[in-house]
Amino acid sequence: MRIRVINPNTTASMTAAIEEAARAVAAPGTLVEGITPTMGPASIESHYDEALSVPGVLAEIARGEAEGVDGYVIACFGDPGLDAARELARGPVLGIAxxxxxxxxxxxxxxxxxxxxxxxxxxxxxxxxxxxxxxxxxxxxxxxxxxxxxxxxxxxxxxxxxxxxxxxxxxxxxxxxxxxxxxxxxxxxxxxxxxxxxxGVAAATLTVQSLITMGLRKSGRGEFAAPPPKHYTGLLAEFSTDGQEAHS
CATH class of the missing domain: 3.40.50.12500 (Rossmann fold)
Structure with a gap:
């Protein structure tokens, strides 16, 4: 079982502490990986920070899906991008709040x-x-x-x-x-x-682990189905869901 714990800010030392907290409660055989996005704020203390943290979180969810990750924790108490992350992921995604x-x-x-x-x-x-x-x-x-x-x-x-x-x-x-x-x-x-x-890091890690252990995955119906194919431009080009490279 692979669980990725995504720190929505870009401070690596905080990611390391978050990863340690998650690993401390994970069961033997559960691989927990702390992830620092390549884009985003150094910390999240405003609505502006939270909004600009979401692209980095979603990029890590997409990467995890390509690499076969089973579930995710979003390790910020604002639970930034939680709904969108659930659209992208096949497995469970939990916010720490x-x-x-x-x-x-x-x-x-x-x-x-x-x-x-x-x-x-x-x-x-x-x-x-x-x-x-x-x-x-x-x-x-x-x-x-x-x-x-x-x-x-x-x-x-x-x-x-x-x-x-x-x-x-x-x-x-x-x-x-x-x-x-x-x-x-x-x-x-x-x-x-x-x-x-x-x-919340420990609580979310254990909840994700429990859901996966029970064989439960995200419902693919309705609101949390995969987002429809769509073209994005400019700085968001890499987030296009239509399989085509976007050009600004």
């Missing part, structure tokens, strides 16, 4: 999300509603640490404090980490704050 929220909903009456910057909280709230998780999502809290500063050793203390504050403010039973760059803190945070802390 989707997987983390569903996993946390099994652990108590409700959870809090702790994310990076407050400007990303609206996107997390939109996803909670989309996934039917707004009943369980009791609050969304920012630690105000930019994504590329999460690797600073001092960040973990700030994140832990934000998690404690969220638990008390929301009376929640679990924490969902709102960024793939926090994946390596999951076990430490669980011990530190005394409630379950859910990392």
């Amino acid at each position: 989707e997987a983390a929220m569903h996993s946390a909903s099994h652990l108590g009456r409700g959870f809090s999300v702790v994310t990076t910057l407050s400007r990303t909280a609206g996107r997390a709230a939109d996803l909670a509603e989309r996934y039917g998780m707004d009943r369980f999502c009791l609050g969304i809290h920012a630690c105000e640490i930019p994504v590329l500063e999460l690797e600073d050793p001092k960040a973990r203390t700030v994140i832990a404090d934000a998690c404690r504050d969220a638990i008390h403010a929301d009376n929640s039973d679990a924490i969902v980490l709102g960024c793939a760059g926090m994946a390596d803190l999951c076990e430490w945070l669980t011990e530190e704050i005394g409630v379950p802390v859910v990392d």
Whole structure:
């Protein structure tokens, strides 16, 4: 079984940490590959960043399909390009926000999300509603640490404090980490704050692995059928689905 964990940003050190988190939970015999796209933003902290990360994600999905990959994880809490990726892929594709929220909903009456910057909280709230998780999502809290500063050793203390504050403010039973760059803190945070802390990278990897193990693949009907053949031009020429090279 081959699972590709795609980091939608282009920071290789973050991809390495994400890959390690995914491999830590994968079953023996499951090959997990962390992928850094060749195009996209260094980090994703705005709608603009998210939109421009999607072509790189889709290029990696297309490459994976050509190479026989069985399933994919999109390792950014905004779940960028998830619907389009599901159109391209034959196997399951999971976003980490989707997987983390569903996993946390099994652990108590409700959870809090702790994310990076407050400007990303609206996107997390939109996803909670989309996934039917707004009943369980009791609050969304920012630690105000930019994504590329999460690797600073001092960040973990700030994140832990934000998690404690969220638990008390929301009376929640679990924490969902709102960024793939926090994946390596999951076990430490669980011990530190005394409630379950859910990392979406691990949750999505295990969900994809389980679906493949059960022999389940994406439905090829309707909305998530392969996109219709179409010609693209300019910078998007390589994304044409009609089998012809496009020219601007």
